[in-house]
Amino acid sequence: DIVMTQSPDSLAVSLGERATINCKSSQSVLYSSNNKNYLAWYQQKAGQPPRLLISWASIRESGVPDRFSGSGSGTDFTLTITSLQAEDVAVYYCQQYYSTFLTFGGGTKLEIK
Amino acid sequence: HVQLVQSGGGLVNPGGSLRLSCAASAFTFSDYYMTWIRQAPGKGLEWISYISSDGSTIVYAESVKGRFTVSRDNVRNSVHLQMNSLRGDDSAVYYCARDPNFELRPYYFDYWGQGTLVTVSS
Numbered sequence: 251d252i253v254m255t256q257s258p259d260s261l262a263v264s265l266g267e268r269a270t271i272n273c274k275s276s277q278s279v280l281y282s283s284n285n286k287n288y289l290a291w292y293q294q295k296a297g298q299p300p301r302l303l304i305s306w307a308s309i310r311e312s313g314v315p316d317r318f319s320g321s322g323s324g325t326d327f328t329l330t331i332t333s334l335q336a337e338d339v340a341v342y343y344c345q346q347y348y349s350t351f352l353t354f355g356g357g358t359k360l361e362i363k
Numbered sequence: 364h365v366q367l368v369q370s371g372g373g374l375v376n377p378g379g380s381l382r383l384s385c386a387a388s389a390f391t392f393s394d395y396y397m398t399w400i401r402q403a404p405g406k407g408l409e410w411i412s413y414i415s416s417d418g419s420t421i422v423y424a425e426s427v428k429g430r431f432t433v434s435r436d437n438v439r440n441s442v443h444l445q446m447n448s449l450r451g452d453d454s455a456v457y458y459c460a461r462d463p464n465f466e467l468r469p470y471y472f473d474y475w476g477q478g479t480l481v482t483v484s485s
Binding site: 288290292299300301302305311343345347350351352353354355356357 | 398407408409410422424458460468469470471472473475476477478
């Protein structure tokens with residue numbers, strides 16, 4: 251299975267500041283035939299199911315604020331939240347779909363400093 | 364609007380069985396792959412199984428293979444997870460989820476059920 255490793259485990263950022271969450275895969279999730287990275291990001295608030303934020307490493311879902319952005323390729327990916335808002339407090343997960351056996355990162359807990 | 368409403372779950376003894384259901388609405392259910400994902404208390408997300416749109420292909424994670432069975436009813440717009448030989452480490456919130464892509468396997472998930480808690484304990 252492809253192992254997804256997120257860092258840091260937790261993060262405290264001041265309101266209005268930038269938050270950066272990293273995700274590393276144990277093997278490349280870039281599919282050479284279409285040059286797409288098979289990686290998604292989710293946000294999970296307490297007591298709620300996950301919400302899809304980004305697919306294909308950098309494509310923001312409809313309705314997701316543009317302060318959320320995804321970047322990276324191959325094995326190293328980043329979710330960036332510019333100008334953190336109070337409602338962004340959540341756990342964030344990356345997920346690879348390169349392999350049939352889908353795997354998630356361990357999550358990064360984002361709090362307000 | 365798209366909804367996935369889950370039912371079932373609860374407290375069960377080790378070795379016991381439980382059946383979860385997920386009722387879909389506001390989309391053409393028979394067009395979509397459906398997936399089950401679980402989350403142990405305070406832990407991360409674990410994919411456990413998916414079923415193709417017509418039910419002909421089902422894949423399980425090794426952790427549940429041989430104990431869990433997924434099925435779907437495209438007339439009643441529902442997907443089910445039959446869990447047998449339950450163990451303590453099966454205790455988790457279980458989610459059903461929809462993949463918006465029309466590929467030969469699931470990719471990512473745009474709609475999730477509300478989750479249902481399964482607790483395996485004597």
